[in-house]
Amino acid sequence: MNDEHQYCTFYLCDLYFGLPVLNVQEVIRIQTMTRVPLAPPSVRGLINLRGQIVTALDLRRQLDLPDRLPDELPVNVVIQTDDGVVSLLVDEIGDVLSVSEHDFESSPPTLQGTARELILGAYKLPDRLLLILDTERTINLTNQSRGVGRQTDAHLLPDETESPRRPSGPQVRHDSPNRLRFL
Amino acid sequence: MNDVIREFLLETHENLAQLDTDLITLEKKPTERETLARVFRTLHSVKGTAGFIGLMKLQAVVHAAESLLSKLRIGEIVFNQRIATAMLGVVDAIRQVLAAIEADGSEGTGDYTVLIQQLDRLRETSGVVGVPETPPRAAAVPSTSSPTPSPLDPATSPSPPVASSPLSAVVASSSLVPPVSEQPATETPTELRGSAVADTTLRVDVGLLDKLMVLMGELVLTRNQIVQFSLSQENTAFLGTVQRFNLLTTELQTNVMKTRMQPIGNVWSKFPRVVRDLSVACGKQVRFEMDGQETELDKTIIEAIRDPLTHMIRNAVDHGIESPEVRVSAGKFPVGQLSLHAFHEGGKVIIEIVDDGGGIDPQRVREKAVRSKTVSAENAARMSDSELVNLVFLPGFSTTDKITHFSGRGVGMDIVRTNIEKIGGVVDINSRVGQGTTVRMMIPLTLAIIPVLTVTSGGERYCIPQVNLLELVRLEGEQATRGIESIHGTPVYRLRGNLLPVVYLDEQLRGDSNRAATGEINIVVLQADDRQFGLVVDAIHDTEEIVVKPLQKQLKGITAFAGATILGDGRVSLILDVVGLAQRTNVSGARVRVLDEKARGVSEATSSRQESLLLFRTTDGGRMAVPLAVVVRLEEFPRAALERVGNRDVVQYRGEILPLLEISRELHRLVRRRGRPVRERRVEQAATHSTDDTIQVVVYAGDTRHVGLRVGSILDIVEEDITARSDANRPGVLFTAVVQGRVTEFLDVDAMIRASAPELVVAKTAVATHSTE
Numbered sequence: 023m024n025d026e027h028q029y030c031t032f033y034l035c036d037l038y039f040g041l042p043v044l045n046v047q048e049v050i051r052i053q054t055m056t057r058v059p060l061a062p063p064s065v066r067g068l069i070n071l072r073g074q075i076v077t078a079l080d081l082r083r084q085l086d087l088p089d090r091l092p093d094e095l096p097v098n099v100v101i102q103t104d105d106g107v108v109s110l111l112v113d114e115i116g117d118v119l120s121v122s123e124h125d126f127e128s129s130p131p132t133l134q135g136t137a138r139e140l141i142l143g144a145y146k147l148p149d150r151l152l153l154i155l156d157t158e159r160t161i162n163l164t165n166q167s168r169g170v171g172r173q174t175d176a177h178l179l180p181d182e183t184e185s186p187r188r189p190s191g192p193q194v195r196h197d198s199p200n201r202l203r204f205l
Numbered sequence: 206m207n208d209v210i211r212e213f214l215l216e217t218h219e220n221l222a223q224l225d226t227d228l229i230t231l232e233k234k235p236t237e238r239e240t241l242a243r244v245f246r247t248l249h250s251v252k253g254t255a256g257f258i259g260l261m262k263l264q265a266v267v268h269a270a271e272s273l274l275s276k277l278r279i280g281e282i283v284f285n286q287r288i289a290t291a292m293l294g295v296v297d298a299i300r301q302v303l304a305a306i307e308a309d310g311s312e313g314t315g316d317y318t319v320l321i322q323q324l325d326r327l328r329e330t331s332g333v334v335g336v337p338e339t340p341p342r343a344a345a346v347p348s349t350s351s352p353t354p355s356p357l358d359p360a361t362s363p364s365p366p367v368a369s370s371p372l373s374a375v376v377a378s379s380s381l382v383p384p385v386s387e388q389p390a391t392e393t394p395t396e397l398r399g400s401a402v403a404d405t406t407l408r409v410d411v412g413l414l415d416k417l418m419v420l421m422g423e424l425v426l427t428r429n430q431i432v433q434f435s436l437s438q439e440n441t442a443f444l445g446t447v448q449r450f451n452l453l454t455t456e457l458q459t460n461v462m463k464t465r466m467q468p469i470g471n472v473w474s475k476f477p478r479v480v481r482d483l484s485v486a487c488g489k490q491v492r493f494e495m496d497g498q499e500t501e502l503d504k505t506i507i508e509a510i511r512d513p514l515t516h517m518i519r520n521a522v523d524h525g526i527e528s529p530e531v532r533v534s535a536g537k538f539p540v541g542q543l544s545l546h547a548f549h550e551g552g553k554v555i556i557e558i559v560d561d562g563g564g565i566d567p568q569r570v571r572e573k574a575v576r577s578k579t580v581s582a583e584n585a586a587r588m589s590d591s592e593l594v595n596l597v598f599l600p601g602f603s604t605t606d607k608i609t610h611f612s613g614r615g616v617g618m619d620i621v622r623t624n625i626e627k628i629g630g631v632v633d634i635n636s637r638v639g640q641g642t643t644v645r646m647m648i649p650l651t652l653a654i655i656p657v658l659t660v661t662s663g664g665e666r667y668c669i670p671q672v673n674l675l676e677l678v679r680l681e682g683e684q685a686t687r688g689i690e691s692i693h694g695t696p697v698y699r700l701r702g703n704l705l706p707v708v709y710l711d712e713q714l715r716g717d718s719n720r721a722a723t724g725e726i727n728i729v730v731l732q733a734d735d736r737q738f739g740l741v742v743d744a745i746h747d748t749e750e751i752v753v754k755p756l757q758k759q760l761k762g763i764t765a766f767a768g769a770t771i772l773g774d775g776r777v778s779l780i781l782d783v784v785g786l787a788q789r790t791n792v793s794g795a796r797v798r799v800l801d802e803k804a805r806g807v808s809e810a811t812s813s814r815q816e817s818l819l820l821f822r823t824t825d826g827g828r829m830a831v832p833l834a835v836v837v838r839l840e841e842f843p844r845a846a847l848e849r850v851g852n853r854d855v856v857q858y859r860g861e862i863l864p865l866l867e868i869s870r871e872l873h874r875l876v877r878r879r880g881r882p883v884r885e886r887r888v889e890q891a892a893t894h895s896t897d898d899t900i901q902v903v904v905y906a907g908d909t910r911h912v913g914l915r916v917g918s919i920l921d922i923v924e925e926d927i928t929a930r931s932d933a934n935r936p937g938v939l940f941t942a943v944v945q946g947r948v949t950e951f952l953d954v955d956a957m958i959r960a961s962a963p964e965l966v967v968a969k970t971a972v973a974t975h976s977t978e
Contacts, residue, residue, distance in 0.1 A: 056777040057665055059714030060763045068769055068777040073423055075769045075777050077757045105758050163759045 025123030029145075031116035031152060032099060035087045039112070039153045040119065040145070047100045047107060049115050062163050066111055071100065078109040084160060086136055101157060108161045121145045121152065210310075213254045214303055220247045221296055221303075225478040228292050232481070235284035244292075245274045251299060263302045266317045269324040270295040276328050288327055290485075293478065294320050411504070414465055421461045422752035425654060426771050428454040429749065433773035458654065462503070469547050469556070470498025472511050476518055480543060483522045490529050490540040491522055497547035502554055506648060509628045510556070513621040517558050517644050518545070520618075525562030525642050535639060537561070553672070556646040565636040567593040574599075587841045589899075594636050598622040626784060629655070629672045631732070657751050657780065659772065660729065660742040662710040666778045667742075668751060668770060669729060673783035675737060677745060678728040685726045689741075692921050698728060698739050705730065707739045708790045710781075713765065733787035740786070749773065753780060765789055820920040820944060821903065823869040828920070829950045830942075837904040837911060839919055844898055853962070856913065858904070864962065865902065865913040868952065871961040875936040905954055912958060921945070936960070 029040030030049075055067035055078060064083040069076050078098060082089060090096060096111035128143040140160050145152040224247055227240045234240075252267040270292060276282050298317050305313025428451060435447040473495055484491040502510075526532075526541030533539050546557045567590040574580040574596050580588070588596075597618045625632045629649045636642040649655065649672055657668035678700065680688040689696050689707055696707040707728065728739040751770040760766070764785035772778045817833035846856050847865070854865040902913040923945060931941050937957040938950045 054776055056769075056779065058760055058763070058766075058779065059663070059665075060765055061760055065759055068779075070771050070775055070777050073426060073771065075754050075757075075771065077759050079759065108757065108759075161759070 026120050027123065029119050029121060029152065029154070030099065031119050032097070032112040033114040033116060034081055034085065034112055037087075037153060038116070038150055039081075039155055040121075041099065041101060041110075041155055041157060043118055045101045045103070045157050047102050050098050050100065051095065052098050052109075053095065064163060066096075069098065069109060071107070071109070074107065076100065076107050076109045078111055079161060079163075080111045081160070082111070082113075084136070085140060101161070103157060103161055105161065110160070119147075119152065121147070126154075209254075210258055210306065213258065214307060217251055217254075217299065217303060220251070221300060222474045223247070224296050225293065226474050228289055228296070229477045229481055231284045232286060232289040238278075241274070241278055241284070245271070245278060248274065248295075260302065260306075260312050262312045262315070262317060263299065266295055266298050266321060269321040273324050273328045282328075286485075291320070291323050291327055293482075295324070409464075414504075417461055418465060421458055422654060424454055425458055425750060426752055429773040430771075430775050462650075462654075463501075465504045466501040467504055467507050468498055469500045469502055469507065469554070470495075472507055472514060473498055473545060476515070476545065479515060479518055480522055483519060484526075484541075487523060488528055489522065489526055491526055491543050492540050494542070494544040495546075496544070500547040500549065500554055502648065503650060506628055506650075509624060510630075510646070510648060513624045513632075513646075514545075514556070514558075516618075516621055518543070521558055521560040521562065521642070521644075525560040525564075527563050531563075550647075554648045554650060556648060558644045559641065560643075561641040564638045564640055564642050565594050565597065565634070566638050570594060570596050583838065583840075591635070594634050597634065598632070629670060631672075654750055654752055656748055657770075658729070658748050659746040659778065660710075660727075661744040661746065662742045663714060666746070666772065666776070667710070668749070668772075668778050668780040669731070669740075669783065670767070670780065671748065673731045673733065675730040675732050678730060678739065679745075680726040680728070681724070685724055688726065693923065700730065700739070705737060705739045706790075707741060708786070709741045711741075711743070713786065713790060731783050731787075733784045736787060738787060738790075751778075751780070817922065817924050818944065819903065819922055820949065821901075822917040822920055823872075824867060824915070824917040825869040826917065827869060827950065828947055829868065829916075829952050830944055831903070831905075831914075831952050831954060833922060835906050835954060837906045840902045840904055840913070841899045842902060844900055847900070854915070856902070858911070858913070861911070863902075863904070863911055863913045865915050866958065866962055867915040868957070869917075871957055872935065872937045875957065875960050905958075912954075912962075914954070 028043040030043045030046040031038060031040045033039070050071075052069045052071070055069050057067045058065055058077075064079050066078045066080045066083075069078050080089075080096070081087075090113065094113065096113065097115050098109040099112055099115070100107055100109045125146045126143055127146065129138060129141050133141065140155055142154045142156050144154065224244060227244050230240050231237055231244070248267050248271050252264055252271060255261075255263040255267060273288065273291070277284055277288070282288075298315065298320060301315050302312055305311055305315070431447055432451055435444055438444060476495070477493055480491055480493040521543050522541075526543060527535070527537075529539035532541065542559075542561045544557075544559050546555075546559070548555055570593045571585045571588070574593070575582045575585050579596065579599055585593070598621070599619060622632050625646055625648070631647045633645045633647075634642065635645070656671045658671060658674055659666050659668055661667075678698070689698050691697065692704075696709070697704040698707050699705070705728075727742050727745050729742060729745065730737060730739050749772065751772070753768040754770055755768050756763075756766060765782060767780045767782035767785070769777055769779050818830045819833050819836050819839075820828065820830050822828055840858070842856050842858075847854050848856065850862070850864075854867070855862050856865060857863070901916050901918055903916055903919075905912045905914050925944055934941070937953055937960065939953045941948060941950050943949065
């Protein structure tokens with residue numbers, strides 16, 4: 023019997039999420055964060071994790087959820103990925119849950135937008151749904167068309183004729199923000 | 206691969222570089238017995254091991270070479286160029302076999318019978334072929350009688366490991382590693398040197414050194430944090446310990462860094478061979494000199510400059526140095542001089558490649574640049590010689606018309622610059638036509654730990670690598686409000702008379718821009734590529750030694766940052782990428798285009814109610830304006846381009862002769878005609894006083910011909926409603942108005958030309974009459 027999976031759970035905007043527990047390195051609360059100008063909005067900053075510089079991504083912004091209020095301090099869920107250690111900012115941390123494969127169901131086709139790319143599906147717990155994130159996709163900003171437009175405007179884009187040796191600036195795509203359309 | 210073969214590969218790789226150098230030394234000084242003996246020993250041990258591990262092909266080649274060498278050794282024949290070529294062929298063959306063994310364990314498919322025959326022929330027929338080069342028999346005799354070290358002597362057979370190999374670095378104190386040089390080891394007895402090196406050096410895996418360096422970096426950061434923390438402590442014992450810890454860390458850092466240091470000669474050792482092969486192939490004669498081989502650099506930097514250096518050496522031989530005939534006809538010594546220098550200067554290593562060849566002709570670069578549409582003709586005409594010469598760094602740019610086997614494809618210099626900049630270095634070319642070219646590279650000593658300046662902008666601290674830093678300027682009080690001026694909205698600062706483009710860091714990074722309230726302006730003057738610009742920051746702090754940590758992939762696309770680091774207080778700080786920032790803001794390379802683009806942008810916007818004006822300063826300092834609509838172009842001519850026709854200055858401009866009117870002088874002439882007191886002398890003085898190499902000209906659109914109006918300097922292009930105006934107080938001026946808060950005279954160009962240069966107007970009507978007929 024190998025259909026039991028363990029998930030590290032957390033809350034975002036009253037949604038209940040889980041990441042495979044083996045991907046999670048630690049959960050900490052770090053307040054000092056160095057802002058990175060020009061970065062995609064999901065990047066909230068850089069933190070010093072015992073001498074290691076780790077990028078902090080705000081999962082709310084990744085999932086196009088409304089921002090936290092200024093007095094709501096996020097929690098860092100530090101996860102290990104093939105591309106190094108990344109910190110995900112979540113609202114509140116939950117328990118480590120063991121769930122059964124039988125209760126899993128993929129996202130319905132009505133789930134759209136970025137949420138569709140990031141949420142693999144849900145475990146049907148007795149009282150609520152546990153949404154499972156795709157770890158690799160969650161930390162990957164390059165494949166997504168998201169957000170960059172908020173901070174980029176035309177005159178800041180590198181002049182392509184002037185800087186042939188540099189990669190051209192981030193692509194701007196004006197998608198209307200997609201909210202989670204499920205639950 | 207078994208241990209014996211691995212050992213053989215390692216050792217032979219190291220010896221090959223030495224072989225190259227030795228053979229070339231022999232070519233120049235055929236009687237150098239020590240060197241000959243060393244070559245013999247090396248080849249002999251290669252042959253022995255090759256036979257032992259069953260590399261028959263290799264053994265055969267080396268055997269043939271050895272037979273030839275033994276004839277040389279006993280003085281029957283004398284080393285000459287043909288022998289050198291064949292022997293270098295042997296070295297190449299050994300390299301090929303080694304590469305094949307490394308790849309698949311076999312000897313490879315190379316066929317060396319031709320080479321062996323050649324070697325045999327040289328040995329047999331040397332008596333005939335070598336006659337012209339053979340010195341009198343008597344000279345060769347003593348060499349046979351003097352004992353040479355036995356090739357089998359165990360103390361002498363391993364050559365000292367001097368060259369780097371891809372698998373290992375040689376750790377040794379620099380004084381013990383003999384620099385690879387053309388100077389033969391005549392001073393030091395070979396036996397002594399071999400054993401001394403063997404006793405004091407140790408092979409260490411480079412991976413281990415890298416690891417050590419990473420740990421060192423962490424230790425430095427931790428030290429910074431402890432030192433910062435200790436400032437808030439009062440326990441003297443603790444403070445004492447911290448101080449000692451601080452010193453020890455610094456010392457440890459220096460020494461760990463030293464383990465990664467290698468003499469630059471390791472890279473250079475192959476250059477004599479490169480130069481020789483290339484000059485023979487190009488039919489040129491080149492004397493190649495190197496000095497400063499012992500200058501040490503971090504291993505990673507040595508690796509990074511290897512290719513750029515090779516490329517530039519090739520360029521110098523292939524394009525720089527002329528063929529002997531050309532040189533002689535130019536009155537030069539037929540043998541070209543190419544030299545390579547390395548030395549320390551201001552915490553950096555300077556490498557110079559100097560040739561006395563034909564140099565780079567700025568005019569040819571200009572033509573080429575215009576033809577390949579790299580630069581527009583107007584811009585090219587306005588560029589200075591050194592700007593033109595530095596165009597060779599543009600991608601795809603080559604001044605040579607023929608593509609040779611070695612160079613001329615136009616990809617090289619671009620890569621040279623990119624590679625050098627990647628490691629935080631700077632390249633610069635200086636060239637004088639007919640006299641030669643100097644390429645100068647400034648390279649940082651190490652990449653791992655770099656000194657930076659910390660600044661604050663928008664509430665965050667940023668690090669600026671000191672390598673890009675030129676100076677700091679602080680504007681206070683009135684200076685702060687008036688110091689930064691504007692060219693059509695683009696801020697500039699006058700730094701010792703030159704306009705320095707100014708970039709606001711907070712604006713670039715989209716932070717808060719509440720800078721007006723501070724009452725002081727901090728400008729960090731930076732160098733990016735060959736341009737300078739001023740970066741305005743909120744505050745300037747300290748310098749700090751930091752370890753560069755790369756940004757994670759989520760942030761890789763941001764060209765403004767080179768990485769991040771952890772500062773003394775434990776906070777993360779971003780390191781600015783000065784070159785990237787300059788490119789973002791268009792500072793680099795933009796100077797030439799600025800006026801053109803501004804002019805275009807503004808004239809396209811003429812539908813607006815406001816009038817576009819060109820503001821300029823006359824040579825005697827007056828501030829004037831003309832409508833932009835009548836201005837064809839702004840030009841800059843070298844003073845040398847001025848020619849004199851009658852009493853008038855002219856320049857050749859786009860296939861026509863452009864008459865030049867000096868505005869201030871013409872206006873004063875007008876005044877004189879009206880019988881007012883003259884101040885002509887002062888004007889003349891002012892006009893001749895400006896000893897710049899270039900003159901600024903506004904090309905004015907007449908109906909049929911252009912007239913050049915010579916001005917002191919172009920100030921700005923503005924769009925403004927002219928409200929406050931008063932009547933003119935001198936002829937040639939339409940009216941006076943306030944533009945940008947300054948009183949400005951509006952020039953009546955037509956009136957001035959009519960009055961002061963009637964022949965131009967006559968010419969105009971004459972042409973007009975002619976055309977109506």
